[in-house]
Amino acid sequence: MARIHPSAVVDPGAELDDDVEVGPFAVVGAGVRIGAGTRIHAHATLEGPTTLGRGNVVHPHATIGGPPQDKKYRGEPTTLEIGDGNTFRECVTVNRGTVQDTGVTRIGDDNWVMAYVHIAHDCRVGSHTILANTTNLGGHVELGDYVILGGCTQVHQFCKVGAHAMTGTGTILLHDVPPYVLATGNPSAPHGLNTEGLKRRGFEPDTVSMLRRAYRTLYRSELTLAQARERLETELAELGTHVASGATLPPTALAAPDALRLLTGFLARVERGIVR
Secondary structure, eight states, X not given: OOEEOTTOEEOTTOEEOTTOEEOTTOEEOTTEEEXXXXXXXXXXXEOSSEEEOSSOEEOTXXXXXXXXXXXXXXXXXXXXXXXXXXXXXXTOEEEOOOTTTTSEEEXXXXXXXXXXXXXXXXXXXXXSXXXXXXXXXXXXXXXXXXXXXXXXXXXXXXXXXXXXXXXXXXXXXXSBBOTTEEEEXXXXXEEXXXXXXXXXXXXXXXXXXXXXXXXXXXXXXXXXXXXXXXXXXHHHHHHHHHHHTTXXXXXXXXXXXXXXXXXXXXXXXXXXXXXX
């Protein structure tokens, strides 16, 4: 049975699974669905329609599921969907979606969202990300899995940040950041691969070497983005042919096609240009 502090306000229209904890003076509104094992700390506010999965932690003064900060919003029934095992630290704000997009803001699993972070309407955040203090995501931003955004990173609306990418403190992102890339500055610029992060996640040396070559193609070959993408797609096709033919490759190289495919697939979806 859920444990609710006597001073908390829980709307009868909210649904709480077993083992949910709601702390003093917290507010849980109608249309909020909270999965088992989730802890809502004192003075946190959850507004619906919002769904939280299992094992999430919401710290004091966070506001989860508030209406979008969009002047076009007219009270339409949009939603926020959050997965399992996420941590939202003090004063984090996460807004629901808008009908101008799909109407849903989505957050995956095992994300670490630090104090004063803002995740705006219609954002799509993957899993295993880290958003450091005072980072702000504009509307419709997409973050891939394992993205790390340094403190006070500011992401312009509609930007995409690819999986395993990383930004330094105080970075301003006005364009997309491809997977694996380390970007920093104002205006932001690429500074190589997030190699330390790749090693920590078990990327084999052969795969990292291949991604280094892809980075040089993308950033140091003096090719246009379209030309660089075409060259990388050709290399991916050739790599796939080698693997399919049973050619002798180091066992660690077998992960390389998937790693390169993630990069080329991201580049195919770029609309705002990339940091260069």
